[in-house]
Amino acid sequence: EKGNGKGARGLRFTPVAPNTADTVTIPEGYAQNVVISWGEPILRGAPAFDPDKQSAKAQAGQFGYNCDYLGLLPLPEPGRQLLVANHEYTDEILMFKGYDAAKPTREQVETAWAAHGLSVVVVEEDRKNGKLTAVPRHHLNRRVTATTEFKVSGPAAGSDLLKTSADPTGTKVLGTLNNCAGGETPWGTTLHGEENFNQYFANSSRATDKRYGVGTAASERKWELFDKRFDVAKEPNEVHRFGYVVELDPYDPTSTPRKRTALGRFKHEGATVRLTHDGRPVVYTGDDERFDYFYKFVGSKRMAHGHSRRAREHNLTLLDEGTLYVAKLTGDSPAIEIDGTGKLPNDGEFDGSGTWIPLATATAKGAVSHVEGMTAEEVFVFTRLAGDKVGATKMDRPEDIEPNPHTGKVYVALTNNSNRGVGTNAKADEANPRNANKHGHVLELTERWNRPESTSFAWSLFLVAGDPKDPATYFAGFPKDKVSPISCPDNVAFDRYGNLWISTDGAQLGFHDGLFGVATKGDRRGELKQFLTMPKGAETCGPIVQDRRVLVAVQHPGEIDGATVEKPASTWPDGPGTYVRPSVVAVYRKDGRDIGV
Ligand code: FEO
Ligand code: CA
Ligand code: CA
Numbered sequence: 001e002k003g004n005g006k007g008a009r010g011l012r013f014t015p016v017a018p019n020t021a022d023t024v025t026i027p028e029g030y031a032q033n034v035v036i037s038w039g040e041p042i043l044r045g046a047p048a049f050d051p052d053k054q055s056a057k058a059q060a061g062q063f064g065y066n067c068d069y070l071g072l073l074p075l076p077e078p079g080r081q082l083l084v085a086n087h088e089y090t091d092e093i094l095m096f097k098g099y100d101a102a103k104p105t106r107e108q109v110e111t112a113w114a115a116h117g118l119s120v121v122v123v124e125e126d127r128k129n130g131k132l133t134a135v136p137r138h139h140l141n142r143r144v145t146a147t148t149e150f151k152v153s154g155p156a157a158g159s160d161l162l163k164t165s166a167d168p169t170g171t172k173v174l175g176t177l178n179n180c181a182g183g184e185t186p187w188g189t190t191l192h193g194e195e196n197f198n199q200y201f202a203n204s205s206r207a208t209d210k211r212y213g214v215g216t217a218a219s220e221r222k223w224e225l226f227d228k229r230f231d232v233a234k235e236p237n238e239v240h241r242f243g244y245v246v247e248l249d250p251y252d253p254t255s256t257p258r259k260r261t262a263l264g265r266f267k268h269e270g271a272t273v274r275l276t277h278d279g280r281p282v283v284y285t286g287d288d289e290r291f292d293y294f295y296k297f298v299g300s301k302r303m304a305h306g307h308s309r310r311a312r313e314h315n316l317t318l319l320d321e322g323t324l325y326v327a328k329l330t331g332d333s334p335a336i337e338i339d340g341t342g343k344l345p346n347d348g349e350f351d352g353s354g355t356w357i358p359l360a361t362a363t364a365k366g367a368v369s370h371v372e373g374m375t376a377e378e379v380f381v382f383t384r385l386a387g388d389k390v391g392a393t394k395m396d397r398p399e400d401i402e403p404n405p406h407t408g409k410v411y412v413a414l415t416n417n418s419n420r421g422v423g424t425n426a427k428a429d430e431a432n433p434r435n436a437n438k439h440g441h442v443l444e445l446t447e448r449w450n451r452p453e454s455t456s457f458a459w460s461l462f463l464v465a466g467d468p469k470d471p472a473t474y475f476a477g478f479p480k481d482k483v484s485p486i487s488c489p490d491n492v493a494f495d496r497y498g499n500l501w502i503s504t505d506g507a508q509l510g511f512h513d514g515l516f517g518v519a520t521k522g523d524r525r526g527e528l529k530q531f532l533t534m535p536k537g538a539e540t541c542g543p544i545v546q547d548r549r550v551l552v553a554v555q556h557p558g559e560i561d562g563a564t565v566e567k568p569a570s571t572w573p574d575g576p577g578t579y580v581r582p583s584v585v586a587v588y589r590k591d592g593r594d595i596g597v
């Protein structure tokens with residue numbers, strides 16, 4: 001039935017064919033609009049976008065660069081919602097005319113600091129359809145940048161490992177960097193993963209930094225020449241203050257955002273929450289690196305209900321106390337590789353069991369380590385080393401991990417790992433079943449008794465990505481002649497019917513990245529359909545599927561080797577003669593009806 005609008009409820013659209021068009025291609029009967037782009041003024045007093053007259057001051061009041069995670073939160077104003085976006089990193093070569101990577105100017109560097117971080121901007125719905133437009137100068141609009149003050153909270157706050165010459169208390173950090181994916185909490189805040197923070201720091205010689213990929217020489221952007229905190233040789237602990245999940249109260253533009261050290265320090269892709277039956281938060285979070293781990297935090301305090309100030313203040317402490325766990329997965333058959341011969345493990349399925357290994361527990365009175373040879377502070381700051389010590393399972397780059405609100409099952413996007421099985425690296429195992437894994441896969445986890453706080457779980461392969469004609473792919477058992485090709489799953493989201501939506505980054509099938517929907521239950525489970533495709537060089541991020549619209553972040557369009565402002569690979573979305581601009585796009589039905597029904 002591919003090719004017509006049939007499918008599971010919520011996925012009844014004609015799939016978009018894979019392509020290399022320099023635009024956002026959407027299904028028949030749908031329309032789109034750019035909600036907001038890099039450089040649009042959102043704060044009072046910010047100037048209109050003028051890429052030939054950029055400044056740090058202007059950028060600090062404008063929408064940042066390379067939007068990734070998107071959240072939409074309700075507002076009491078009818079027809080309006082609060083859009084929260086991450087700005088993961090900057091592409092200076094596509095931002096500044098004549099950019100010289102060997103000699104960036106102070107203004108360019110400070111503009112890049114201002115283009116990182118987060119944006120909060122009110123958006124307005126069209127009454128007739130799902131179109132969304134930004135509301136500039138709204139009093140809730142906010143920019144958080146690489147220089148905004150953050151409070152460090154949780155078990156590593158005030159630790160000697162976090163003290164610097166500028167902050168002898170170890171509790172006050174300037175800025176957040178490389179915010180990739182994120183999530184909303186049931187208490188009305190947003191979580192943002194600090195991912196590849198290592199790239200901003202220079203001149204380290206420590207083994208702990210090496211485990212995080214911090215370089216021994218100059219950094220790519222040379223920020224260390226403009227602020228010595230980015231020079232590890234001069235300010236050794238600054239790098240220990242990045243790599244956390246940050247929490248923002250987007251409803252209070254004067255609030256100080258927090259770095260939640262109880263969730264550990266690694267290359268956090270994102271963070272998503274499910275509550276226990278007694279109201280405690282469980283946060284799932286992946287460490288996006290080849291052969292790294294995924295984690296969960298189980299809070300010990302219950303969420304307070306209601307909107308009173310007391311309830312909000314209480315809920316802003318929920319992520320400071322609890323236990324951090326890392327995942328260990330065991331196959332239940334002798335490990336074999338999914339190799340295209342159709343060979344299956346001897347029980348017929350790539351599946352098995354897993355345990356959550358406790359690493360450390362944070363309480364109001366202090367923290368306790370569960371890892372031999374490491375203090376609790378060390379576990380929370382050098383979390384990767386703790387995972388190494390307890391023998392956690394080395395995964396194929398854990399990106400988004402998100403519980404399905406309909407079923408509680410947890411989906412783990414493993415984007416790819418070309419090094420799996422290469423040389424002395426770990427070989428394919430039942431949970432990472434493909435050597436030289438170019439296209440990635442998605443695992444489905446079921447927590448014991450379907451309780452998110454359980455310390456054991458069952459898992460199975462949900463999807464092994466690639467060209468469905470490749471026998472080493474798997475679409476939850478659905479007939480493969482009826483599904484779209486997919487490669488490099490990254491962000492995931494759910495619609496109101498419990499369908500899983502998957503956005504991709506770095507697709508390796510010769511086509512641009514895109515967004516896909518797939519049923520997770522019923523007789524169409526595994527029927528994967530492509531909903532949209534990206535412009536040239538772009539990764540699909542931040543998908544949100546509401547009844548009337550799909551929202552995506554078009555991240556790093558035009559990011560192709562050798563492209564510059566003068567010689568662009570793409571000029572999306574504004575057309576020839578303009579700067580390519582990362583943007584948020586809304587896709588909706590022309591007839592105003594709900595998505596996919
Ligand atoms: Fe920023 Fe793991 O993608
Ligand atoms: Ca098995
Ligand atoms: Ca990502």
Ligand code: CA
Pocket residue numbers: 399415490505
């Ligand atoms: Ca990615």
